[in-house]
Amino acid sequence: MSKAKLHAPLIKLRQRFRSFLDRNRKKAFAYPYIIWMALFVIIPILLVMVYAFTKAGIGFTLENFSGINVYAPVFGRSLWLAFLATIICLLIGYPTALAISRTSARTQRIVLMMLMLPMWINFLLRTYAWMSLLENTGLINRFFGAIGVFELVNSIGESLSASWTPIDHFQMINTGGAVVLGMVYNYLPFMILPIHSVIIKIDPFVIEAAQDLGASGKTVFRKVIFPLSLSGVISGVTMVFVPSVSTFVISKLLGGGTDMLLGDLIEMQFLGAAYNPHLGSAISLIMMIIVVVCMSIMNKFGEGEETAVVM
Amino acid sequence: MKKNKCSGKLLMLLTFVFLYLPIAVLIVFSFNDSKSRTVWSGFTLNWYKELFSDRMIIQSLEITLLVSVLASLIAVVVGTFAAIGFFNMKKKWRSPLLTINNIPAVNADIITGVSLSLLFVSAGAVMGFDLGFGTLLIAHISFNIPYVILSVMPKLYQLDPNLSEAAQDLGCTWFQTIYKVILPEIMPGIVNGLLIAFTMSVDDFVISYFTAGSSVQTLSMAIYAMTRRRISPKINAISTLLFAVVLVLLIVVNVRQAQQSKAEEKKQKALRGQRAVSI
Numbered sequence: 213m214s215k216a217k218l219h220a221p222l223i224k225l226r227q228r229f230r231s232f233l234d235r236n237r238k239k240a241f242a243y244p245y246i247i248w249m250a251l252f253v254i255i256p257i258l259l260v261m262v263y264a265f266t267k268a269g270i271g272f273t274l275e276n277f278s279g280i281n282v283y284a285p286v287f288g289r290s291l292w293l294a295f296l297a298t299i300i301c302l303l304i305g306y307p308t309a310l311a312i313s314r315t316s317a318r319t320q321r322i323v324l325m326m327l328m329l330p331m332w333i334n335f336l337l338r339t340y341a342w343m344s345l346l347e348n349t350g351l352i353n354r355f356f357g358a359i360g361v362f363e364l365v366n367s368i369g370e371s372l373s374a375s376w377t378p379i380d381h382f383q384m385i386n387t388g389g390a391v392v393l394g395m396v397y398n399y400l401p402f403m404i405l406p407i408h409s410v411i412i413k414i415d416p417f418v419i420e421a422a423q424d425l426g427a428s429g430k431t432v433f434r435k436v437i438f439p440l441s442l443s444g445v446i447s448g449v450t451m452v453f454v455p456s457v458s459t460f461v462i463s464k465l466l467g468g469g470t471d472m473l474l475g476d477l478i479e480m481q482f483l484g485a486a487y488n489p490h491l492g493s494a495i496s497l498i499m500m501i502i503v504v505v506c507m508s509i510m511n512k513f514g515e516g517e518e519t520a521v522v523m
Numbered sequence: 524m525k526k527n528k529c530s531g532k533l534l535m536l537l538t539f540v541f542l543y544l545p546i547a548v549l550i551v552f553s554f555n556d557s558k559s560r561t562v563w564s565g566f567t568l569n570w571y572k573e574l575f576s577d578r579m580i581i582q583s584l585e586i587t588l589l590v591s592v593l594a595s596l597i598a599v600v601v602g603t604f605a606a607i608g609f610f611n612m613k614k615k616w617r618s619p620l621l622t623i624n625n626i627p628a629v630n631a632d633i634i635t636g637v638s639l640s641l642l643f644v645s646a647g648a649v650m651g652f653d654l655g656f657g658t659l660l661i662a663h664i665s666f667n668i669p670y671v672i673l674s675v676m677p678k679l680y681q682l683d684p685n686l687s688e689a690a691q692d693l694g695c696t697w698f699q700t701i702y703k704v705i706l707p708e709i710m711p712g713i714v715n716g717l718l719i720a721f722t723m724s725v726d727d728f729v730i731s732y733f734t735a736g737s738s739v740q741t742l743s744m745a746i747y748a749m750t751r752r753r754i755s756p757k758i759n760a761i762s763t764l765l766f767a768v769v770l771v772l773l774i775v776v777n778v779r780q781a782q783q784s785k786a787e788e789k790k791q792k793a794l795r796g797q798r799a800v801s802i
Contacts, residue, residue, distance in 0.1 A: 242608025256638030311531030341545030458631030
């Protein structure tokens, strides 16, 4: 057999291998990350599931879930406070995003920078700063004292009932309201930014067309702008609700740690005194499911609206 | 319409007062001549002096910067290549992979932190390592990569598909195509991803808290430990410094961007003029 003949199939094989490589080379760029995801995204979540359904020394069990109704109030409180924070963020964030989108391009750039700047301050510090504002002897109460708000309230109170106990501060810190305030404060930019980015992409001619066809300012907003900005609203709501429902820092700092939230409960099971990663995993799993369900309902709602608009 | 605009401006102003009020308080009280965080007792720079002699804080700042720089750089390299890879896959493969990619970005931080800590603790028990800088770095890279991919992907979709073919026709090897054509085109997305990743790393507390163990401490963890006791105004001082640095950086970036977009506008105008002439 000649040398060339011997090599021909080899060369062909090499060529085929090369073209295979050519097609797959770019795909192959993703392989390291796919392995990474398997190791550090998939396996950890599977581990949470395994832990949730087992107990040390027993193996498979549903015990972690059967005892969980004790924590129903914690679930309820977390969902309620996160819901409130999300609604407030939406009520403040949407008009703000709309107002920003109506300014000049230069102003918009500066305003967006200013929105992101506070995020560069460590969020623990931002939350901590509220403590000094909200405390009983904090700056807001001092301010109220200085302008005589408490005297006014006391005189009104005394005239209404004889048994009025005079107050010298409003209780603001260590309340549910303070926790909601902390959530709104920390996550408001996450509501404004996605809504703004969707609104500025709306074709101005669409709005003009609606106006030409006789729609009033309100109708244009209700029938054109709002439906078209819904995808921004949905991502804003997600970006506020998810961290709000799972926070443990805000509730510790501003809620005084008395009213536990889901985050506190989970943290306690992993790093706190009540070390029980199995129970912690079960609670985490339920929280994940709640979040996924909430989000898919949101997305369904969004899709429906969009098709309604198309029709 | 005029009234509308005015109320819009007012709303923006109120939102910014709300966002900046606590930060202003934080900064003002970094110059306060007592430990109180509500009573002003005079101007001092003492807290800044003490800050630089506090080994615990300086060390945690070093750890934060080190882990943020390393994690965002590694995440940008891995993430950019992964984005190119995903982009060249069939949709059948791409969609589920992107969904998995989104998990850490969509999931609550505490879940990401807890699940990684379960992995590290159980793997550490088998292989004999403890939570520490290594696990902290892996955790940061993991939650950074999704943001890199999310900011690089759109740029890839914007690419003209003929571009890389043209490059290859003109004699580029496949590697040169990526290196000389694709990468420069998607560079804004890469830089954006790097910045987001770095910000995320610096700001992260929850995931670090669960994955760093007790031997290393990031700045956030140090601050958290201090809030459990009583924060010293030293922390106010360091956040004022960080704020100043970021402010200067943002102003520089903003000025540069304004110049760039002005140049871009001019170019567009010139092009439009040409087109009008040719028509």
